[in-house]
Amino acid sequence: MNKEYLESYHNDDEYKIKATLDDSQNPLLSVLTVTYNQVDYIEKCIEGSISQDTRFTYEILVGEDGSTDGTREKCIELADRYPDKIRLFLRDRQKTATFDESGAFHSTLNLLLLLKSARGKYLALCEGDDYWIDTQKLQKQVEFLESNLDYVLCFHNTRLLENGKFKEDWNKGFSSPTSTIFDLLKSNYIHTPSCVFRNPGDGFIPDWYNDVALGDYALFLLLAQSGKIYHFDEEMAVYRVHHSGIWSTKNMQDRDVLRCEQMLIMANHFQNDEVRQILMEKGLNFFRSAFNQISVHPKEINAFFDKILSHLTDDVLRLQLIGEMRNLLIEHANNPSVPYLSNTATTQKLIKAIITKVVKIFKRK
Structure with a gap:
C-alpha cells in the first residue's frame, strides 16, 4: 500500500468543510461510500443514505476516486444539495491507486x-452502486449495537439486482442470528451494504490490508476477532451484481491465485492459532485448484510457487505450503497428460528445489 500517503493524509482533498456540523459534536455514525465511474447509480445510493430516519446524528462520507464518466460532477451536485450531511472527498487516483508486482492495477486507498x-462511533458501508431500501435501517442496527456490547458487527439480508432483475439472496437460511469469526471463516456471508460495525479507530487496519483482493472479507474477519456478529432477518438494502468489474473479468485460475494469496496473507498475520490454521487450509485448497490449472512448464511452476511462498514469513506455515507443493508434484509425476511432470527427472529436479527451500528454513533456526 502507499503507506506514506496514507499516514500523511489529513482530509486535504475534502470538497468543503461544513459549518452546519459542529466538529465538537461528533456524529454517532458515519456512512462510508466509495465510488468510481458510477454516474448511473451514485444518486440513488446517496439518496438512500439521506432518507434514513434516525434519532441520532450521522454523516455521509463520499470518496470520489477520480471518475471520468460524470460521477465526480454528480457527487459535487449532491454535496451542494445536502451540505449538512455529506462530506465529499475528491481523490487524485494517481495518489490512491495501488498496483501489483506486474504493474497491473490492484486497488485503491479510497x-x-x-x-x-x-x-x-459506528460505521456503515454502502458502495456507490448499491442502495438502502429501509429508512429505519441505521436506527435498528445502531440500537442493537448500543444495547449489546459483546457484538462488534451486525448485518441483514439484501436483494440482489442483476441485469435489471431482482434475484434471491444466496446468503439466507441462518440457523442462528448470532455468529462468530469461526462461522465467517467458512465463507463470507455479509454483503457490504448490509453491515454496521463499531469504529475500530485509527491504526486498526494493518499494513497488509491493501494487499488482499477481497478487502471487505478481510475487514469483517479483523472485526470479528473482538466480538460477535448479529444477523437481522430483514431485507434492507440492494446489492448490484456486475459482470464487468475487475473481479468478474478474471478467469478461474486468477481468482484462485488471488484467493490463495489472501488466505495465506491473513494466516500469516492473525494471532489466534486456530484461525491461522483454518485460513492456511483454505489457502491450500485454493493453491491446489490454481496449481491444477497452470501451464506446467517447470519455470512457470517455480514462479507460481515462489510468488505464493513470498506471502508467508511464518516458518510453520511455509513448511505446510512446501509440503503441499511436493505432494502435488509427486501426484502429477505419473500423469501422462502432463508431459513436463510425467518426466521423472524433471519432477525430481523440482522436488529437490522444494527440499532446498526446507533446508534454508531450518538453517535459519
Whole structure:
C-alpha cells in the first residue's frame, strides 16, 4: 500500500468543510461510500443514505476516486444539495491507486482514507452502486449495537439486482442470528451494504490490508476477532451484481491465485492459532485448484510457487505450503497428460528445489 500517503493524509482533498456540523459534536455514525465511474447509480445510493430516519446524528462520507464518466460532477451536485450531511472527498487516483508486482492495477486507498476521516462511533458501508431500501435501517442496527456490547458487527439480508432483475439472496437460511469469526471463516456471508460495525479507530487496519483482493472479507474477519456478529432477518438494502468489474473479468485460475494469496496473507498475520490454521487450509485448497490449472512448464511452476511462498514469513506455515507443493508434484509425476511432470527427472529436479527451500528454513533456526 502507499503507506506514506496514507499516514500523511489529513482530509486535504475534502470538497468543503461544513459549518452546519459542529466538529465538537461528533456524529454517532458515519456512512462510508466509495465510488468510481458510477454516474448511473451514485444518486440513488446517496439518496438512500439521506432518507434514513434516525434519532441520532450521522454523516455521509463520499470518496470520489477520480471518475471520468460524470460521477465526480454528480457527487459535487449532491454535496451542494445536502451540505449538512455529506462530506465529499475528491481523490487524485494517481495518489490512491495501488498496483501489483506486474504493474497491473490492484486497488485503491479510497476506503482506508474514509475510515481515517470518519468521526462516528459506528460505521456503515454502502458502495456507490448499491442502495438502502429501509429508512429505519441505521436506527435498528445502531440500537442493537448500543444495547449489546459483546457484538462488534451486525448485518441483514439484501436483494440482489442483476441485469435489471431482482434475484434471491444466496446468503439466507441462518440457523442462528448470532455468529462468530469461526462461522465467517467458512465463507463470507455479509454483503457490504448490509453491515454496521463499531469504529475500530485509527491504526486498526494493518499494513497488509491493501494487499488482499477481497478487502471487505478481510475487514469483517479483523472485526470479528473482538466480538460477535448479529444477523437481522430483514431485507434492507440492494446489492448490484456486475459482470464487468475487475473481479468478474478474471478467469478461474486468477481468482484462485488471488484467493490463495489472501488466505495465506491473513494466516500469516492473525494471532489466534486456530484461525491461522483454518485460513492456511483454505489457502491450500485454493493453491491446489490454481496449481491444477497452470501451464506446467517447470519455470512457470517455480514462479507460481515462489510468488505464493513470498506471502508467508511464518516458518510453520511455509513448511505446510512446501509440503503441499511436493505432494502435488509427486501426484502429477505419473500423469501422462502432463508431459513436463510425467518426466521423472524433471519432477525430481523440482522436488529437490522444494527440499532446498526446507533446508534454508531450518538453517535459519
